[in-house]
Amino acid sequence: MSEEEMMEEFVDEDEEKLPFAKAEVVRLMKENLDDDKMIRERVKVEMNKFLGDVLKNVCKQLNDYPYTTIEYEMLKESTYPYTNIERINQEKERILLHLEAIKADCNALAMDVQKTLKLKDVVEEDSFVNFSATEEEEEEE
Template sequence: RERVKVEMNNFLYSVLKNVCEQLNDYPYTTIEYEMFKECTYPYTNITRINQEKERILLHLEAIKADCNALAMDVQKTLKLKDVVEDDTFTFSAPVEDEEELEDE
């Protein structure tokens, strides 16, 4: 269909435009193959990129589960009082023996 052809051309145009803009960022007048590979990597390795994304997300979920398990363990074993501690300290002179106080 005509609409599919037009949209495919628009898509290819946007991909090519992005690759060309990245290539233009290089300060060289000649483009090497490695530079081209680097600029086209997101388009040629999309499957590998998506797999890596899934692997990272699964790993983060496992870390979250570990953190939640540790938090529950801490709450069970180390019960903390929900008491606000008084930060003001009152200093008093040391109390001497009662006999010494009576002598005075």
């Protein structure tokens, strides 16, 4: 990318309307990043846009409430996916492990069915007991 293209990109980004003051977003990022990290301009702009998108999504959920006053509990519920991402990921992992165990059980049961019930079109001799008594067996009794 030439220097002209890079300058045009920066001018375009500066002309964009960002949802928050860029300096405030950068200050917060620097507070939470290691001191040796440098932040590219595009990252600063994209973080600002991302935070704006999060705010829009939360407000959409808040608009779903039929009330005219937004209460703290509503905000907590609307921000839950963002504030509890670690817990949500742990629950997802737990569910996936449980599903894997269920799949293993199903596979084991399928193998048992195939071994014991011989699900084939061909009649095979197996070790099943013949439960229907023949005429000879009935006469012997």
